[in-house]
Amino acid sequence: MPKPAVAPSVDVCVCTYRRASLVQTLASIDAQVGVVGAVRILVADNDETPSAKPLVDGEAGRWPRVYLHAPARNISVARNALLDASTADFVAWIDDDEIADPTWLAALLAAIGDHDAAFGPVRAVYPSNAPDWILKSDLHSTRAVETRQGVVTGYTSNALVRRAAVGRERFLEALGRSGGEDTEFFTRLYGQGRRYVAAPEASVSEPTAADRLTLKWLTHRAFRAGQTHALTYVAAGQRGRGLVSAMAKAAACMGLSTVLAWNGVARRRLWVRGALHRGVAARLLGVRDLQLY
Known part of the structure; x- marks a missing residue:
C-alpha cells in the first residue's frame, strides 16, 4: 500500500522593528484555519535592543514561536536570519503591520502546487480621512503581476516559498536600507529557473499610515x-x-x-x-x- 502523504511543514517568518502591531499580526497567524501540517512562527527583531522579545514571548500562542535578535536596522539582515533559522518545507512571509485572513496560509498552500513560490494580495486599509483619489487609485495595495511569462518576481509582504528552492541564496544587505531587497531576491531566483504563481485567495490586510497618503x-x-x-x-x-x-x-x-x-x-x-x-x-x-x- 502507498504511504499516506505527509502534510508539509511551514515556518511563518516575520521581520519586525519597533511595531506594537506585531501582536495583532501574531494573533492573526494563530487564528489560521484549514492548515494541517506543522507550523512555527519565526520573528526576527531588527532593533538594536531586543525590544520585540516581550511581544513574542509574552503570551503563548497556538503555534510555537521562535524569537531571533537580528540587529542592524537593515531588513536584509533580519530576512537572512529567518532563512538561516528555517527548517520547514515552506517559508511563509508576512509583515509586522499586516493582518492575515483566517484562510491565508491554507490558500497559499493550495495555490503553490509544484511552483517554487506563491504571492497573495495585500489589501490596503485606508483611514476615513483618506483623499478620494487615494481610494480610487488604490496604489498602496499590492498584488502579483502576471506577464506573458507568468509571475516573474515577488515580494515578502505576502508569500509562500519552497525552502529547497532558496538553497543558499540570501537577500542582499546592500539593499537592506534602501528597500527593494525582496524584489531583487525573487527576480534573481526567477533567473535561476524558479517559477512562481499568484494566489489571489490568500489575502492579508495592511493599514495605511496617514503620512503615506500623499x-x-x-x-x-x-x-x-x-x-x-x-x-x-x-x-x-x-x-x-x-x-x-x-x-x-x-x-x-x-x-x-x-x-x-x-x-x-x-x-x-x-x-x-x-x-x-x-x-x-x-x-x-x-x-x-x-x-x-
Whole structure:
C-alpha cells in the first residue's frame, strides 16, 4: 500500500522593528484555519535592543514561536536570519503591520502546487480621512503581476516559498536600507529557473499610515522600486537597452499625465508609474539609491 502523504511543514517568518502591531499580526497567524501540517512562527527583531522579545514571548500562542535578535536596522539582515533559522518545507512571509485572513496560509498552500513560490494580495486599509483619489487609485495595495511569462518576481509582504528552492541564496544587505531587497531576491531566483504563481485567495490586510497618503510618498516609493528593477538590466548586461527603455517610458507617462490632467486619478497614477521608470534610469546612470530605512 502507498504511504499516506505527509502534510508539509511551514515556518511563518516575520521581520519586525519597533511595531506594537506585531501582536495583532501574531494573533492573526494563530487564528489560521484549514492548515494541517506543522507550523512555527519565526520573528526576527531588527532593533538594536531586543525590544520585540516581550511581544513574542509574552503570551503563548497556538503555534510555537521562535524569537531571533537580528540587529542592524537593515531588513536584509533580519530576512537572512529567518532563512538561516528555517527548517520547514515552506517559508511563509508576512509583515509586522499586516493582518492575515483566517484562510491565508491554507490558500497559499493550495495555490503553490509544484511552483517554487506563491504571492497573495495585500489589501490596503485606508483611514476615513483618506483623499478620494487615494481610494480610487488604490496604489498602496499590492498584488502579483502576471506577464506573458507568468509571475516573474515577488515580494515578502505576502508569500509562500519552497525552502529547497532558496538553497543558499540570501537577500542582499546592500539593499537592506534602501528597500527593494525582496524584489531583487525573487527576480534573481526567477533567473535561476524558479517559477512562481499568484494566489489571489490568500489575502492579508495592511493599514495605511496617514503620512503615506500623499503623492510625494507614492512617487518616492515608486522611484526606489525602479532603482531596484534596474539591477535586472545590469545583471543581464543590458544597461544601455534598459536606459533607453526607461527614459522612453518615463517620457510617455509624463506626456499622458499632461494629456489627462483633467482626470485626477489617472494623472496621479501615470505620474507614479513614471517615477518607477525614472528610478530605473537614475540607477543606470549611477544615481545613489534612496534610503527608506
